[in-house]
Amino acid sequence: MLTYKIKVSEKEGIFDAVGHGALKDIQDLGIQGVRQVHFALLYYINGDVNQAQITRIAEELLIDKITQEYAISEGRGTRDERRVVEIAYNQGVMDPVEESVLKAISDMGINGVISVRTAKQYYLEGEFSEDTAKIISEKLLYNKVIQHVANRGTKDEGRGAKDEADYKFKLITVDLLSASDKKLREISKQGQLFLNLSEMRQIKNYFKSLGRNPTDCELETIAQTWSEHCRHKTFRGKIEYREVTTSQGHKVTSSKKIINNLLKSTIMKVTKELNKHWCVSVFKDNAGIIKFNDNYNICFKVETHNHPSALEPFGGANTGIGG
Incomplete structure (x- = not known):
């Protein structure tokens, strides 16, 4: 051969x-x-x-x-x-x-x-x-x-x-149960999980309830599922928006509001309010369906998985915003 x-x-x-x-x-x-x-x-x-x-x-x-x-x-x-x-x-x-x-x-x-x-x-x-x-x-x-x-x-x-076939399987476990907050941060950084302390604590508590440490595969799977690309934490999170207006260099007014779930309160909200008859299905199963004519609809599935999100959060997040 x-x-x-x-x-x-x-x-x-x-x-x-x-x-x-x-x-x-x-x-x-x-x-x-x-x-x-x-x-x-x-x-x-x-x-x-x-x-x-x-x-x-x-x-x-x-x-x-x-x-x-x-x-x-x-x-x-x-x-x-x-x-x-x-x-x-x-x-x-x-x-x-x-x-x-x-x-x-x-x-x-x-x-x-x-x-x-x-x-x-x-x-x-x-x-x-x-x-x-x-x-x-x-x-x-x-x-x-x-x-x-x-x-x-x-x-x-x-x-x-x-x-x-040269690969030899080796089971690797990660010691979370005895890890301090400092160690949890280190595990996240060294493993390229890019999870914050709160998220690492949640994972630790879950595996504590199971009475065992996670494998590296389990930990990476959770990190990928919770990544910006997969979970859209920015879109779904609570955002504090501040707006300041000025006149001739002096502050005139200042306002602040809390946006709870940016995606739902903007794009999804407007789409629902407009309720266009040609929108057959929107925000379902990562796809959108619009009416083409009386006999056919068009289904759009537009997503670019060019970056492994769990290993490269910046590139992975870029795929979520059109990059």
Whole structure:
């Protein structure tokens, strides 16, 4: 069983938008020595397939023949050199392209493909140090929470090199029952739970009633459920709103009011008051249905789960506000 690497890049003379954008970001950081950045997408296809089938996959599925070209090689990753930076997903992180590519390959009538992994490759052209390449990678090219540099001495090159079966289960419990308030804060911070002291106390009391400590999985599940993205704590919370009007630099009036549940008192309230006939279903099951005509309705399910909320609250919260 072989792993083929298909490298997809822009043809010569075609504007490399991703590479150009990366170069601009590098220059904005004030980093000198990088003259050009070339970008490519890498597909690692593992399975019982032959060269002809891989060529067909590349030509018919993975490239735009007008603007892109491809190269096929066997093996994973790239040489450990400073100018090539390959970004892959961490083990355990879903590759969003994998499922769609696997289905498309199956639809083409090609069987035997076991897995598909993707990576992003940046070729940095110029004169700069290894430390500079590391700074560029960490600040601009990847997110440590879900990605890693796959060609810098790691065994997980292309995320296909390390067999998922290598994982050995180990039950981990977290000592909450004997934890002080200070320790509860530390557990939240070190575990990237991003729960406040009040929330940590609630969890502690619950597991105290069960007579046992939680596992790390249970704790992370609660943290994710209570995250801003999933629970909308800002929208649902009690907000103190202050408004001050001034005239020529002097305070004229000052007012304060309490908003209990921002979502219900604004968007949901107005929608209910307007009660438009074409609103068939609103604020139910994370979807909305509106009337299209006498025979059809349109259902909207608009949500972007691009960030793992439990590990990255800022990005997770951004998905909740349209980011």
